Amino acid sequence: MPDISVRVKLVKLLIQLHYQFLKLDLRNVEPKGYLSILLQHCWALVRSSSEKGSKNEIFTRHARLILWVFAALGLGSSFAAVLGVSKIASFWRQKGSLNNKLHSAGKSQLLLNGTRELLISEGSKEKKVVVTSTEKDQYEHDKYLFKNLERDVRSQLFNSKFLQQLNVISTILIPKFLHKNSLMLSSQIFFLILRTWLSLMVARLDGQIVKDIISGRPKRFVFDMACWFFIAFPASYTNSAIKYIQRKLSLNFRARLTRYIHDMYLDKRLVFYKTTFDNEATNSIIANIDNSITNDVQKFCDAVTNVFANVAKPVIDLVFFSIYLRDSLGSIGVVGIFLNYFLTGYILRKYSPPLGKLVSSRSSSEGDYYNYHLNMINNSEEIAFYQGTNVERTKVNNLYDKLMDQMLLVDRSKVEYNIVEDYILKYTWSAWGYVFASIPIVLHTWTSEETSESANMKEFIMNKRLMLSLADAGTRLMHSIKDISQLTGYTNRIFVLLKVLHRVHDSDFDYGMVTSSDEAELNSTSTTVVQKSAAAIRGTIQHDFNGIRFENIDVIIPSAAGTNGVTLVKGLTFQIPEIINLEPSSSKHASLANIRDPLDQSRLMNRGMGSSLLILGPNSCGKSSIERILTEIWPIYNKNGLLSIPPTHDLFCVPQRPYFIQGGTFRDQIIYPMTYEQFYEKGYKDTQLVQILCEVRLEYLLKRERGLNYFNAIADWKDVLSGGEKQRMNFARIMFHRPRFVVLDEATNAISVDMEDHLFTMMKRCRFNFISISQRPSLIKYHDYLLELTNGTDWSLKTLGSDEVILSIENEIDSLQQKLTNVKEWERKKDELQAKLALV
Ligand SMILES: Nc1ncnc2c1ncn2[C@@H]1O[C@H](COP(=O)(O)OP(=O)(O)OP(=O)(O)O)[C@@H](O)[C@H]1O
Incomplete structure (x- = not known):
């Protein structure tokens, strides 16, 4: 029986080692009581004071070593246990928080407390990541x-x-x-x-x-x-x-x-x-x-x-x-x-x-x-x-x-x-x-x-x-x-x-305005912080208004000069629609972003007639700056300036340079700034997007490529689409979101005249209230009001179709006819000059 003899020998060796190094006798000890006896013995050795250099001191040292090792192991395993428990607890917490969900949209969901949960694939498994x-x-x-x-x-x-x-x-x-x-x-x-x-x-x-x-x-x-x-x-x-x-x-x-x-x-x-x-x-x-x-x-x-x-x-x-x-x-x-x-x-x-x-x-x-x-x-x-x-x-x-x-x-x-x-x-x-x-x-x-x-x-x-x-x-x-x-x-x-x-x-951000106290602070060596004048930007903004209203607003370029900066337009005042329903715009009912069918005509009928304003003016006179004030990205410096704006979801501003989201699909570009998840969550269908593309005459893009699959195509859309196509995509976005108020900044300057006519007719048909910013007087025919900016800070507001406008157009026709009568005389002069040139 060689196995038994080896085992016996090993046990003997162990007992001997314990005795030699710890003075611990293990002869009558059961294996299951081994650990407690070992620890008790070591503890007793450590507590007993032993003389320096004596044999007991060596045993005490060994005992201390063993106790430290056990302590380290104990702490290590309790740390692992705490980690494990916290992992399980967080798993249950996450599971419980699912009941708290507000939006559930495929791979990510938004909880009521603003936390977002994402599902990330890790090989074959899916891992949940919580972003608070x-x-x-x-x-x-x-x-x-x-x-x-x-x-x-x-x-x-x-x-x-x-x-x-x-x-x-x-x-x-x-x-x-x-x-x-x-x-x-x-x-x-x-x-x-x-x-x-x-x-x-x-x-x-x-x-x-x-x-x-x-x-x-x-x-x-x-x-x-x-x-x-x-x-x-x-x-x-x-x-x-x-x-x-x-x-x-x-x-x-x-x-x-x-x-x-x-x-x-x-x-x-x-x-x-x-x-x-x-x-x-x-x-x-x-x-x-x-x-x-x-x-x-x-x-x-x-x-x-x-x-x-x-x-x-x-x-x-x-x-x-x-x-x-x-x-x-x-x-x-x-x-x-x-x-x-x-x-x-x-x-x-x-x-x-x-x-x-x-x-x-x-x-x-x-x-x-x-x-x-x-x-x-x-x-x-x-x-x-x-x-x-x-x-x-x-x-x-x-x-x-x-x-x-x-x-x-x-x-x-x-x-x-x-x-x-x-x-x-x-x-x-x-x-x-x-x-x-x-x-x-x-x-x-x-x-x-x-x-x-x-x-x-x-x-x-x-x-x-x-x-x-x-x-x-x-x-x-x-x-x-x-x-x-x-x-x-x-x-x-x-x-x-x-x-x-x-x-x-900061809600009081002063757009880099340098006040005299700032200069004093810069020059002084003291470390006390000098308070800035909080009243640097004093205009008032009224939100959730049932229209767009500018009252006495000075359009000033934000700069270190603050109120004394370059003024582009002085005391600007206008409002669309002219007659405002004083009932506050309710987010639920007024928002057309909630309409399931983007082309639901019956709903469109409930939004009033729709009113339009054209802002005309030469380059750099401050047309786009009016849009900047409207979207609150530029401040209103003057105290008597009042801006009234509709709720965010009712206002859609189209910038001069078309923007396309990077790495996005064709669908993402049409529905921007809505996300793909919200699109499906709200029950929209790709077929509705096809309808919209037909409205803006871009449906040929789908035919050219892979039909509906084209909505999932990812490309660098900024480079793929032509100038006119990019501008028509802006109109597709408007048709998708159906906001009540639209601001178009040079939105059709790359589009042919017939297409421009089609798009503006569509805007009128859908009863949008819109403000167009342009340099082309040819757009007058699509608008109800005209705001003309001059090169100085002056402006004038006219109702198109009013006596005043008709008179000014008649005056312009008279002056052109006057010029036409001189044409024959100028042509005669031109012939004379050409004859002289031939002689030379
Ligand atoms: N961020 C800025 N910082 C400083 N100056 C600015 C800023 N943005 C615009 N401006 C200046 O404000 C003036 C008006 O600009 P704005 O874009 O409103 O002109 P615009 O009337 O829309 O011109 P255009 O018809 O050429 O688009 C311009 O002289 C421009 O240089």
Whole structure:
């Protein structure tokens, strides 16, 4: 029975090992009671005080080691259990929240609290991602945090401004004490401590193993090797856990910061449009805001988690190792080590280049270079027509050279620093390490005059390992000076970005107006924030009106001059329709976006006759600016100005340049700004879109391609469709959404006269109230009113068909007939001149 004998031998060996290393007798112990007896015994050993150097002290040490390992395992598994429970809880929460749903639209749904749930495919499975939107109150609260730190900062290490900026941003990254991210941060600290403690264990084992080999003790050697392999498990797990948590934390920070920015940048206050008016709009961070939101946020999150790990790791190491080393090196040794650190820190700080500033400029250059390429792609056809390749190449090469210079500058500035760093950290420190590690041995040999090689070797190996780990910790701490310096640059960029976004998002945004108090603030050195005059923009806006009304509005170009800026039109007053039903426009009944059948004629009959206004005027007189005021993207500066506008869903403004959503299908272009999900949710059908395309005479696009499948085709529609087709797509959008009020800015200038006639007749037939902006008087016949702007700030409003207009048209006919009578005389003169020319 060889199996039984092997088993018996193994059990005997185990019992023997337990006795030898823990003085634990396991002979009469049942296997199931083994663990509790082992732990009780170890605990009793640790609690009993044993004399230094006695055999009991060794048993106590072993017991302490075992208890620590169990504690680490216990904490690790409880952490895993907490994670598991929270995962299950969040699964049930998500499941419960399905009852809360407002919209269910295929792959994504909007819940009542504004949270969006997305279904993302992961291989064969579908994963649910919950995107919570930032509460509006949060922005109002945070606005003040950013306002108070408005002054520009020089990026310096340990600059308190840097810490203050980081502190303000941290409220976004970790909004409350008991948050997922703070839990992750604590677990990272836990694993960092565990890692340091395990390194200590390894250092001691290392020395012990060398001692076992030198003094020829095979049993102890086997036991120590077993411990070595045992410790290797938690040690390797800890290292990968630290790396994973760091990466996850960085991604969590990035997700929170990006959502915070997106929610503020893309909401009803139209921050994405208004940032161009801010007084920091030319700052490269705002000028390349796309780069700041995409790249800088990611770099900042990576840098902040890196710095945390790079500082926390060595600091924990330093504390633990120095406490341990104090026993063997004495207090003077430890003080010597720390003096060495401070001296090194001081020297390195002196040679450290201004990396914060340098990385910030590098980031700006990267943004400029990237943006120029983007601009070239967007305008490739125009550049090709102009044959502007040479100019573009020169410009893009210059930007690339500038970027390369910035990159080289960062690398070059590091060279000198790296030389000093290497010399001190790699060579001087290891030399000091040997000196300090040998101190106790030399002292012991001198005082006791007897040498035990194995004991000395153990002491030396252990101290050397600890010294090297300590040196390594110090090195990492010194290296992190560089990382902190870079982090100051990224923090400043993110802070400026958030500060500007908050300023523009503010309901009192002043469009970059510089007041006298601002100038005083710029010139003064005091840090007190001077309050701006809140009454800079004083016009009134009335929402949910049953028409469009301008009353005494001065159209002024927003600028730093504010009220004193360039006035395009003075005291503009008009209203459509002329007779307003005073009943407020109810969102449910009045909105034709709710009509299931876009061509439902019976509903159209309920919307009144429809009224139309033509705004005529020369170039740059301010026609489109009236549309900008109407859509609230430009402010009304004058106090007596009153703007009354219908609810958002009743107003549809067509811009001068047609817009097509990138990467969208043909359907997406027609239904814009409705999403594909809303389209199906509201019960629309593709056949209704076909009807609309027939109305605007674009149905041939479907015939040319793959019929109804063409609605799913994705293309670069801006380039695919011709100028006239793009403008007819605008009319298709109007026919789809059926708003009550439409503003058309030069919407038919690329369309043939017969098609223009068809489209305007269609607008009249469908009883839209519309305002057309144009330079062509030929459009007069489709409108009820005419608003004429002159080159100055004057304007005149006429009712078309009124005596006044008829008289003015008759006058124009008279003057033309007068001119026609002179034609014969002019022709005679022309013949005379040509005859003279022939003689010459
Ligand atoms: N964001 C802006 N910043 C500064 N000036 C602007 C801005 N937008 C428009 N302007 C200026 O306002 C003036 C009026 O512009 P607007 O677009 O209203 O002219 P328009 O009458 O529609 O001209 P056009 O018939 O050529 O389209 C122009 O001189 C233009 O340069």
